Amino acid sequence: MEEYEPKIIVFACKSCLPKNVGLEEIPLVREGCVNHLNPKLLLSELKKGADGILMLCSPPGECHSAEEDGEAFKRFVLLQRLLSDLRISRERLRFECLKESESFGFMKLVKEMTSKLKSLGPLRWENEA
Template sequence: MRLDYPPNVKIVRVPCTGKVDLLHILKAFEQGMDGVYVAGCLEGECHFLRGNLRAKKRVGHVKRILAALGINPERIQMYNLSAAMGGRFVEIAREMTGKVRALGPSPIKTGKGREFVEGQGEEKKQ
C-alpha cells in the first residue's frame, strides 16, 4: 500500500498485546515519550483469546497511574485493528500524533509539574 505514517511513531513489536506489561508502558514514559498507544487485534479476534482484553485492562491501569501523578491519561491509548487494516493503522498513527501534539510535551520530560488534576479534567496549560 506504501502508506506514510508520521515518523515520530516508534514501533515496539510484541507477539501479542497480551504480552505488553505495565512496566513497558511506564518505561516508555520514563524515557521521554510524550504519548504511548497499544495497537491490538480487534476485540474477539485475539489468537490467544484474551490477550488484547488483558492489554486493555493494563492500559486502563496506566491511565489511573498517570492521572494520579498529574499526567494527562490521554497520553496512553488502546486501539484495536486487524493486521489487514493498513489504512486504519495510518489513520490511528496520525490521530494519536495529533492528540499528543495538542497536549504538548510530557511534564515527565519538561519537569514542569502537574498538567492534570483528577476529577477536574485538564489543568490550564502554562
C-alpha cells in the same frame, strides 16, 4: 520557533501492524502481544521521553492467544488510571483494536494521536496537570 514533533511509541503485535505501510513514517514500534504487555516497559518508555503511547490489539476473539483475550484492555484502563493519579493526562495513552488489513486506519490513528499530542504539548513532569 521550531514546530514541536511529538514522539509516539506504538505497542503492537505483528498481526496488528499493517504490512504495506512504510514503517519509517511511524514513530517507534515495540513488537509483542499487548495482552502480555509488562506495564513496566510502558512506564520506562514514558520516562525515556515518549510523549504518547498507542496500544494496538486484535479485535476481540481474533487474538492468537485466545486465553488472554481482553487482558490488554484491563491493563490499559489501569494504566490510564495510574497515570492520571500521577498527574499525567489520560489522553497520552490510547488503546485501539485493529485488524491486519486496515493500514489506512493505522495511519489515521497515528495522525490523530500526533495532533492530540501537539495540542497537549511535550510531557513535562512538573507541569502536567
